[in-house]
Amino acid sequence: MPTRPPFRRRRLGARLQAMRLRAKMTLDDAAEALDKARSTMHRIEQGETRVDIHLIRSMMDLYDQYEPDLLEQTRRAGKPGWWVTYGLQDLGYIDVETEASVVRELSLLFIPGLLQTESYMRAFFAARRVRGSTANIENQVKVRLIRQLRLTDSDDSLRLVALIDEAVLRKHVGGPEVMRKQLRHLILASRLSTVTIQVLPDRAGAHDGMNGAFTMLSFPEPHDPEVLYVEYPTGSLHIEAENEVREAKLVFEHLASRALDPEESIALIERVLAEQYGPE
DSSP: OOOOOOHHHHHHHHHHHHHHHHTTOOHHHHHHHTTOOHHHHHHHHTTOSOOOHHHHHHHHHHHTOOOTHHHHHHHHHTSOOGGGGGTOOOTTTHHHHHHOSEEEEEESSSOOGGGOOHHHHHHHHHTSSSOOOHHHHHHHHHHHHHHHGGGGOSSSOOEEEEEEEHHHHHSOSSOHHHHHHHHHHHHHHTTSTTEEEEEEOGGGOSOGGGGOOEEEEEOSSTTSOOEEEEEETTEEEEEOOHHHHHHHHHHHHHHHHHSOOHHHHHHHHHHHIIIIIOOO
């Protein structure tokens, strides 16, 4: 399967394409005016090729559209993601979440990564059939902990809306002590202004989300379309088709309406904590 270009480059490319279309120029017109091959222009607009600041300035002049923030976006698109330092090349999700401002996650089997404790993470990674090296697991833990920092970062905050199936709260991951701390962590995390936790109770019965978990990501810029992300055993899907994203959003909103409200959800977490794990 071909490697998907980094999200930052794809987003930049989509913006350049939109500028060209507003200027009512074809790809051939733009390529000729900029003294570039048509294939090169196509790869730039698809995010497959890096583009430098000088070419961006020439494009803005050609299209007669000056957007100063585009220069900073170009600089960011040319840099490797921060997670590369930790040996990860996850272009399916982390690079998208890094640019997002809101994450909506439906979780049916495990605590969402942004809400996991370190001990829960380690137990989760250790349970995988293909565990990888100790160093790789350590790096994954470090990256996940860094991702969580945005929930409390006033300069680059990330808002999380988590719909969690009740079964997740009762599934033993790492043993009683790990789960006791994890459920207490959920209660504390729910107090953050950036975090909304709702539990889908068992009594809700069958629901639309039973087909599988998914995550939706929204971005601060209005011209950036929302993204639907779905994992499966051997990979993941990164969906930007407007109709599919819209349908997923409707499903999420429907499930949120059937879930317990945040206050009731925390009350249920506290009951599960007391019933299954008792006091510390």
